[in-house]
Amino acid sequence: MPKQEITEIDSQLFPSFRPGVSYFRNREDEIYVGFRHRGLALISHSPAIDRVLELLDGSLSIAEILNQVAGGQADESISELEISKLLNPLLTFNFIELSPNRMRVKTSRELLSQSFINQEAKLKPELNLYSWAVNLAGSKDGVGERALYKNLNKKSARDQIVDRAEFAILIFGKNRLATTLFTLFQASGFNRTKLITRSQGLLQRSQNGPAKSRKVSLDQVCGLGIRSSDVGMDFDAVMSEISNGAGLNTLVRPTFPAIPSFIISTERAQSDYVQRWMSEGIPYLLISDLIESQIEIGPIVIPGQSPCAFCLELWRSENNPLVQKFELLNSLNDALELPASAVATIAGLVVLQTSQFAATGKSRLIGSSVRMNLLEPCYPEPAHFRPHSGCGCVL
Ligand SMILES: [Zn+2]
Numbered sequence: 001m002p003k004q005e006i007t008e009i010d011s012q013l014f015p016s017f018r019p020g021v022s023y024f025r026n027r028e029d030e031i032y033v034g035f036r037h038r039g040l041a042l043i044s045h046s047p048a049i050d051r052v053l054e055l056l057d058g059s060l061s062i063a064e065i066l067n068q069v070a071g072g073q074a075d076e077s078i079s080e081l082e083i084s085k086l087l088n089p090l091l092t093f094n095f096i097e098l099s100p101n102r103m104r105v106k107t108s109r110e111l112l113s114q115s116f117i118n119q120e121a122k123l124k125p126e127l128n129l130y131s132w133a134v135n136l137a138g139s140k141d142g143v144g145e146r147a148l149y150k151n152l153n154k155k156s157a158r159d160q161i162v163d164r165a166e167f168a169i170l171i172f173g174k175n176r177l178a179t180t181l182f183t184l185f186q187a188s189g190f191n192r193t194k195l196i197t198r199s200q201g202l203l204q205r206s207q208n209g210p211a212k213s214r215k216v217s218l219d220q221v222c223g224l225g226i227r228s229s230d231v232g233m234d235f236d237a238v239m240s241e242i243s244n245g246a247g248l249n250t251l252v253r254p255t256f257p258a259i260p261s262f263i264i265s266t267e268r269a270q271s272d273y274v275q276r277w278m279s280e281g282i283p284y285l286l287i288s289d290l291i292e293s294q295i296e297i298g299p300i301v302i303p304g305q306s307p308c309a310f311c312l313e314l315w316r317s318e319n320n321p322l323v324q325k326f327e328l329l330n331s332l333n334d335a336l337e338l339p340a341s342a343v344a345t346i347a348g349l350v351v352l353q354t355s356q357f358a359a360t361g362k363s364r365l366i367g368s369s370v371r372m373n374l375l376e377p378c379y380p381e382p383a384h385f386r387p388h389s390g391c392g393c394v395l
Contacts, residue, residue: 009062009084009091013098016058019128021095023053033095040093042086048078049086056096058103062087097131099156122248123161126188130157133356160359161248164189167358168257171195172273173266174214174235176222176337177287180347181264182239183225188351189248190358194256195239197267222340224347262358264350267335268327274310278303278393283357285365286312287350289335290374295346298369299385300357304394306367311388342374 017023023033031042031049042049048069055065062083069078090096155163169190171178174197185193214235220226225246230238263277263284277284281303288296301308316323338346357363370380387394 007084007088009087009098011063011066011080012061013100014058014061014102015056015065015087015090015096015098016103017056017096018094018131025050033090034093038093040089040095042089044086046078046082048082052078052083052086058097058099059105061102097156101156103156103158123158126161126248127157130160130355130359133157133160133359155359161189164248164355164358165191165254167262168192168260169194169354170260170263171266172263172269173197174220175266175335176220176224176226176340176343177347178266179220179226179239179242180222180224180343181266181350183242183246184347184351185354186243187246187248188355190354191243191247192254192256192260193243194260219337222343224340224344262354264354268331269309270331271310274308277301278308284309285350285354286369287346289330290338290342293375294371294373295338295342296369296371296383297346297349297353297380298365299367300353300363300365302366306394307385307387308391308393311391311393312385314388314390315385338374345374345377346372 021034023031026032026041029043029045031044031053032039033042033053034040051069052065055068060068062080066078066080066083087096091098167190169185169192171181171185171193174195178195178197182193182195216226216230216233216235216238218228218231221228221231225242226238259280260282263282265284265286268289269286274284278301283300283302285300286296286298286309288294299307299312313323313327353363353365357365367386368382368384370382372380
């Protein structure tokens with residue numbers, strides 16, 4: 001490793017290993033830290049270093065760790081400089097996280113409430129992934145000293161997941177993809193998620209009364225969220241049951257705001273809807289219908305900043321003047337439903353992308369899309385769009 005200056009680290013910060021990082025004494029004077037594919041060797045004879053590594057779990061600040069280690073035998077003490085020397089390479093390699101807040105409380109299990117233990121168990125898989133995302137969002141310069149300061153200004157993965165409860169998502173559509181997205185968003189902590197549609201196909205009208213509530217139909221069953229036993233039941237009641245059962249952030253009773261933070265269109269959105277999203281400045285994500293064996297995810301539209309749904313239509317009509325006639329014809333028919341595996345794949349990708357967009361406001365899908373051949377799903381093809389001069393949405 002190249003020699004580098006030791007940065008003084010604020011001793012009030014709470015260091016912790018990122019999920020999955022291992023360490024072990026490889027030789028008498030060497031501790032290996034990292035993974036199978038990358039890691040670093042710390043050269044030290046001191047048993048105090050072993051002790052410090054054990055304490056990097058976010059429950060103690062650097063000052064408290066120094067205190068604890070100093071409390072041991074004389075040969076186990078360690079100075080503030082030595083701890084900085086130890087933590088610097090770990091930070092450079094992005095193996096530890098520094099938080100301004102205590103990340104976990106060490107207490108005996110009996111003293112914790114059951115609901116707290118349950119909540120932590122549900123949160124852990126999200127943290128396993130998103131503890132790494134904090135840095136990935138910083139792109140290439142996410143490693144090294146700059147990363148250290150960058151990370152300190154960013155929210156912890158835990159806070160980001162808690163914040164999802166405030167990020168209201170409107171899902172346009174009530175097909176299999178929409179209901180699966182709803183389930184996954186709930187399970188990821190986006191508990192302000194709502195489904196809407198304008199499709200009359202799902203409305204059952206009585207002969208002379210107003211529209212009755214929607215019922216779950218057989219084609220919505222795909223093993224993800226909606227089950228066969230739900231068929232014929234009130235759609236909204238089933239959705240609310242899913243939300244209670246799968247919800248990660250269940251502490252608040254969610255109310256849905258007048259203007260959502262994000263919209264996902266899983267079915268052809270009529271132009272007056274899109275016009276409204278544009279004028280209200282709500283970012284939205286377009287997902288195409290199934291065409292042959294392909295589906296297109298994206299782009300995410302940031303109104304006024306990136307090419308919109310109308311820009312795309314104009315580009316497509318330029319390439320093929322028949323596009324508008326096709327659109328008109330398609331709008332009269334229900335779109336083709338997807339098989340369960342395709343629903344799971346697309347819904348998973350969309351929720352992962354949306355989680356990053358919610359946390360950072362950034363996404364590679366802004367102005368871009370990926371076209372996926374569902375028969376060869378591991379090789380999506382990207383496409384990029386420019387605003388169309390005939391649309392005038394981006395000045
Ligand atoms: Zn436009």
